[in-house]
Amino acid sequence: MNVTTAFRNLDSHGRHRGPEVIRHEAALLEKRLARFRPDLVRLEVTVSQTRGKTRIRADLRLALPSGVLAARHEGFEIEPVLRKPFAALTRRLDRHLSKLRREPEWKRPARRARIGGLLPPARDRAEADRRALYFDLIEDHLDHLYNTVRRELTYLEASDAVPAGRLSVRGLVDATILSGLDRFEERPTEFSVGDWLTRLTYRTIEAEARAARRAIPDDVTPLDEVPDEPIGDPTAADQEMFDFYQPDDLLLLEDLVADEDGEEAETWMARREAALALHRALADLPALWRKVVQQIHIEDETSEQTAAVLDISAEEVARIDEAARAFLHQRLVEAGHAPDSVAATLADAPAHTAQIPQPLEDRDRIAAALAADRDGPSHDAPNTPAHAGH
Template identity: 80%
Template sequence: MNLMTAFRNLDSYGRRRAPEVIRHEAALLERRLVRFRPELVRLEVSVSQTRGKKRIRADLRLGLPTGVIAAREEGFGIEPVLHRAFAALGRRLDRLLSRLARAPEWKRPARRARTGRLLPPAPDRAEADRRALFFDLIEDHLDHLYNVVRRELTYLEASGAVPAGRLSVRSLVAATILSGLERFEQRPTEFSVGDWLTGLAWRTIEAEARAARRAVPDDAASLDETPDQPAGEPTAADQEMFEFYQPDDLLLLEDLVADEDGEGAETLAVRREAALALHRALADLPVLWRKVVQRLHIEDETPEQTAAVLDLSAQEVARIAEAGRAFLHQRLIEAGHAPDSAEAALADAETEVAQIPQPLEDRDRIATAMTGNRDGRPHGTSNTAEHADH
């Protein structure tokens, strides 16, 4: 690290102690900068004292490949002022390193502690049998539940209703399943288990989204601190670091569009752009409207089923469906699509949505929690092949 110092109007004690304190604090700071090449790091320290007065001001400027951060402190003692200035600079450096590593997207200690294990072991045989029965009921609906959560969370993040990266599909699916386990004996019987899980998922997402909007951001700065200096233009090293830390499960509207085979490149590009425009418009729909449109046009459910799941009347479903379709049609036209292509995009909405199977790791985690085994069978049971071998 390149270190530059400047002292103005310091008394004899300040001129003697300031270099010692700066060298000590700079050495501690340098240990946190091992990811940067030393020749690309520059620390400038300026300490001044008002002529004829005892007030001291310390200005620190740390130049990194990713930009510049600074800190300033004032006081009446050279050592306390420098220690506070370096402490403030260290806090801002920690926030910068956290953003570079995208820590807010994966480092949530409280949530990780809760979701490290989906459920504790069953306390008795009756609870184990209850969990196994519940898993048998929901096993065939896990892929559908995963896609419902994935789509809705993507729309919420795309519209800005939920901070990007604040919630995860895995944790929302787990929370939905736990909610279902608590009340599955009281589940409504007028519609299927899949519809019941869908309703639970929507309520879970809505509650978690409200909590996420109220939560303090992970990289929030104190109002008592001086704002960070704006970063400079990104370098090649910045871009490499960003690509290295780019999360694989980043939610994008593009990932909701199904892949098509057997068509020409030009036709494919037109259909994909129309599908993306449709998803952007869906993200802007009011939440209730989006649920109705998805049930009717993407999941191909009947108005009666939609009304039962959403606890609406058939007249309300029809009114919302008509208004939502008109909204989407207008948005597609505003996005530059011809009326006939807009109609085609709405008609093909079901086939244009990608359906992705739930990750095997997540499914195994749920099966282990509910039955005690990764394959979904309770402890102490064996399959037919095992019986045949013996």
């Protein structure tokens, strides 16, 4: 870091003590700038005193490749006049580095903890009853919610719209349920609870995917840390260990294809290849087009229901459906499937799509969080005699 100082009309004490304080504070500041090239960082310190007056003013200007930060302070003693603007400059630098790392977008410990634990205990009996009513409304739709999240997240990861592993099915399901709990009294009455949950699911996935795209990768080194030494190429033993411990819950397009029994091997393989090609093409569709296709051809919804779920007009649904089917037809033909089999593949899209029940562990966890008779003193506390007068 290049440091430039200028002293104007300072007395002898200021000229003697000022450089010592600046060297000490600049060294502390430089530790936060380890990731910047030293020749690209410049600190300018100007300390001035009006001739014949005792008031001192310090102006600091830190020029970085990513911006310029400044601080100023006035007083009557040289040391506090210098140390206070350095402290202010350090705080502004920390905020600046935080923005460069995009910490406000990915560093959300409170929200992560809330989703991880789903919900804290209910504050009172009214809140517990409200949660129980909400769970009664959504219980029959949890499998559909789970499959919608699993399918859409798989498409997003397959098309590189979301970094693989950044989002999880459980986290998105939890986020959707929490979003619904916050507003389920305000749900539209013109369509069913299932359609309302589907709309919430799509909106939640879209918001979380947008945040995941903006967030920096988990393995990025912070700007204020010295970079690690580069890692060497993996050995054969490293590769064998990695292959052995591959996680079992990776999202793959192949997992979206239903496992059909009772067919000859050649027929089963041909149907599976056609279904996999269909899902690859679905992953390449624009998000809104894919949702229209899913609602109409996989969920077997009407155009009016699809329009209500996606909050667009029925005419827009018809236009998107026609364009999306033409795109899928072209992609299936390019993948080597005969034109006469393309229509059958699209018609059998629901049969080609695997529907997996939500894991019992997740369902039990959600049920426990929303149950009215959940253990906890906070449920019944307001109904005890000690609280009767409040």
